[in-house]
Amino acid sequence: DGGITQSPKYLFRKEGQNVTLSCEQNLNHDAMYWYRQDPGQGLRLIYYSQIVNDFQKGDIAEGYSVSREKKESFPLTVTSAQKNPTAFYLCASSSLQGSYEQYFGPGTRLTVT
């Protein structure tokens, strides 16, 4: 089945450690996105990429890094510089033709203590 996978579903880390969240899609979409969701707030864009080896910062990129070495994959690294890393992270992808409708992954809940 085509879709977006994120792993793991739950992730626990100690403060000061970097952690990488996985996002893979087999929809042949050019664009991929990372969002962060906090209680009582709307999703906020962290980074997005429209093409391999290129990506742009979103609204809250500080403390995060990404790479796009393959079309199918867009991993997000939460670095120790991110002040409040505990959150729910959602990955999405879309075609850059037609409707540009975004399709979302199941999310990763990161807890940093």
Added chain:
Amino acid sequence: KNEVEQSPQNLTAQEGEFITINCSYSVGISALHWLQQHPGGGIVSLFMLSSGKKKHGRLIATINIQEKHSSLHITASHPRDSAVYICAAKVYYGGSQGNLIFGKGTKLSVKP
């Protein structure tokens, strides 16, 4: 002021009731998404519309571009409709088409 506002924030209904969730936006958009998020967290796209009205089963979405307002209606609500419903405006962001600005969501609980 948020660029995308939803109301109400929380909604409790009895099974069978007709439900309306509202979304107002202040930015120029190319389309508006309605999304559904279940307790597990995954998000499913319900509708994307840029004008008029769309219907899928018991769900109806409308948009009024002039008034910058959209509504999501659920007819004959059922407990399995309990979820968070999110509207998201599709805007041009830094030259990129397709980026979304999200409302904070409406938490719907349908009681049997």
